[in-house]
Amino acid sequence: MAQNKMNDLQAFLAVAQQQSFTKAAAILRVTPSALSHTIRALEERLGVRLLTRTTRNVSLTEAGVRLSESITPLFEQINAELDALGELRDKPKGTIRLTCTDDQIQLHLRPMLANFLRDYPEIQLELYVDYGFTNLVEERFDAGIRLGESISKDMIALRIGPDWRLVVVGSPDYFANHSTPSTPDELTEHACINIRHRVAGPIYAWEFEKDQRSFTVKAEGPLVFNSIMHVLNAALDGIGLAYVPEPLVAPYLADGRLKMILTDWSPYFQGYHLYYPNRRQASPAFMAFVDAIRYRENKQVTAL
Known part of the structure; x- marks a missing residue:
């Protein structure tokens, strides 16, 4: 009887996580109708409705949310302990x-x-x-x-x-057509390639530090990415200046494809x-x- 209860709870968690009887049934390797019968029997035993079913969607009721949140960590711990047996x-x-x-x-x-x-x-x-x-x-x-x-x-x-630092870099082609900034404040006069980490988040402000004074510069430019690799590639293509991790650009600094500037202002992280x-x-x-x-x-x- 205890094993049947465990199986029923695992069936419920599968449906709750997938929000679909069809997808959950495929994972459990049973038919959707058999899975639906299992969940209905579980609800009858508990005396509460756990899932709200429509022709297109499956969602948790308040009781379903409570049950899911309470038993999910327990099953995760069981799975972790079973995985630990792999030491054998x-x-x-x-x-x-x-x-x-x-x-x-x-x-x-x-x-x-x-x-x-x-x-x-x-x-x-x-x-x-x-x-x-x-x-x-x-x-x-x-x-x-x-x-x-x-x-x-x-x-x-x-x-x-x-530990590493972010450094300002640009290509020889870029510096052939633009002056070299001597302070971070002068970056506002240049085409800077930016990154936005999250869709709803702000554009990353370039962080600098000197003489125990920390400040940021809101660099502007024609390109904003959500990937530092594309920021780096744009700098290699001569589109503008980039603020990137020094270890990432080390090979390009060594072969001359990029030039590093304002290093005295770059703090370590x-x-x-x-x-x-x-x-x-x-x-x-x-x-x-x-x-x-x-x-x-x-x-x-x-x-x-």
Whole structure:
């Protein structure tokens, strides 16, 4: 009887998460009609309606929301404990979902991916590029990457790279036709390539610091992206000046395709960190990933 109750609750969670009997039935490998019968029987036993059904949509009632919020963490803990049994396997196995930005992939993930996936062929990584502040728990991510200073204290934070700074760069073609700014204030006279991290958020104001004085400059220009890689490419194409992570542009500075200016005004930021919820038990696959990506001072991080 207890097993049947567990199965019914898992069926309810599948429908609640998918908001569709058809999609949930496919995941559970049952027919939609059988799943509908299971949910109806669960509602009859509990004496409350959990789902509101229409011809097109399925939504949670107030009771359904309460039940979902109360039992979801319990099932997640059960799944985590079951995954932990993978320690008995020769190789860790499972899927790791990570939210990050494309420059973080380029600088910290791409250099280690080939070796990691070769060493752990039964681990699958899902990398989602997102410049917003994603809620790991709500979006069901295993971890994310952020600057250390922006991680909340209820998360475990692991440094994956050294401190770095944003630097102003431009191409030789751009500087051949424009003067070189000597102070950040002069950037307002130049075509600057900007980034907006979220659709509803503001354009990022360029941050500077000198003589213990911090300030920002609202640089303006013809292009705004939500990806730092496209900002970098626009600078390489000579469209304008860009404010980008120094490690990301290091190869282009070395070969002369970009020139760095105003370096005395560029402050350093606390390096990128992997962050994840403080769980009682992490899976062997996730711990293998953590060990592979952790920052070691003698390991150089370079852009590819």
